[in-house]
Amino acid sequence: MSTVTAPSTSPPRRASAEDLARKTERADRLRTWGWRLAGYLFFLGLWEFSSGRLMDENLLPGPSAVFATFADLWATGEVPSAFATTLTRIGIGFFLAFVVGVLVGMLMQNRWLNGFFRDAVTIGITTPGLIWALITAIIFGNREAGPLLAIVLTTFAVITVNVSEGIKSLPKDLIDMAKSFGVGVLKRNRHIVLPHLAPFLFTGVRFGFSIAWKVTVLTEVFSSSSGIGFEMRTATQLFRLPEFLTWILAFYILALFLEKVVLEVIERRFFSWRTSLKA
Template sequence: MSAATMSRQPGFANSSIGRALRSSWGARVTSYFAFVVAWQIVGASFFRVPTPWETLDFIWREVSGGDHGGVRPGQFWEHFSATVPRFAIGISVAFVIGVVVGLLIGSFSFVRALLSDVLLVFLALPAIIWAFLTVMWFGLGWEAPVYTVILSAAPFVAVNVAQGVRAVSPELRRMSDAFGVPRNRRIRSMLLPAITGYLFTGLRFAVIIGWNAVLLAEWFGAVDGVGWRARLWYDAARYKGFVGWAIIFIVFIFLLDGLVLSPLQRRAFRWRASPSSDLKAEVGAVDTESFTNTAIGL
């Protein structure tokens, strides 16, 4: 067999498995697999690190209400259903405040001068400071987590929206001026769609910061909720319980991003879909004759 013939034979790299592994999907699966293997090795080597299997077993018992080795039954849904409304209310209020403040800062130089340093202070303050402060102000209960989420997340929405407003194309503004487009229509059809990208960036930041904030506030200042539950396992020095809850927090953010934020973003940006060459060709095929005929029929 000649060398040329041999070189055409499919090797592993060119096989369907090889191609799949080199795809972005394959790269992602490989990274998960490598992480689990590394975790298993570390977990098997150090007793203070639970293995993936021990952690999964814990999560299953916590979610299904199963027994944790005679300690106490799993209470995932009880605590999860306490936390989610706090998080949802906090993020919703933070979003509304952030959008309003961002629009004002982006639109008016006076408001920008007035609030930009204040915004910087809010951005610089870590969520844990707000968690301590709100617990001191409101005591143990639902208020501290909700206010911590609002105070931590709103500045990230505001700063992104403000940046978006300032980035709105001056050409589109001038076009709107030249045609005398009414203010409400400009906000609805020009400004808000123009800042959508910034809005989603702000919202993503807000969700991550807000989720951290609600966990911290519940850790220190609640008598239920997922943060409180994670602390319970931490205080009991149950490693698999603590790591199990950390995994649940991460999975929640992944699911929220994948099932809610990403589809919303795709929907908002459907106009960016790559141009269809068929459609372009179809419209490009319009000739002067058809134009002339319709024009004369005016």
């Protein structure tokens, strides 16, 4: 004898608006990444095809040759060592530029000191990095002071302008609120002034860093005896194009890593309240 039991049915779960929104967002992200990947494949493919067919492969080595050279240079330790040198220079130079930039930005709140620094900051912002790289190369040769000074001169003004704007727009209503509750000056600075300035500082760092990065490599090309820029110069002089392109690739990977990983992680960590605002 067989018994037939009705299959147990659970009520179908209705997709909430939130679920739907999340699904749409995920699909959207996947599509964006798909197109991005397609872009990479297309241009790398075009490059590989051109090498040896449209142009001599000694003049335009394909991506496969460049990646192979990259792996070789990585294995010999040349890439990590050049990375370390360049990054150390950027780190020290940018730290100095940050300190100078913040200090000048704070001093410029005074009317007279504003007049004192204003044109210097304008010159700092408008002068191309190439000019500072050339001047410091002529004055300092291959000494470390060259790239460091070039970074400070090209970057501090970006930080200064941002800090200055941040200080000008300090939220007086919040500071008054804190005063009325008897909150002390240190606590006010920590919880109101710093969080208010953070996005301005972050914008300054982001722009400043991208400038510092380029000018460092430029000074290395002109006058250093180590670092990514120096390796590029050597590769050019010896007509080793796969090596030259390898260093460009290294440059690109590092810039992408700093921009997409380091800075974005910092942004997510410190500015989550703005994301909630958008939501």
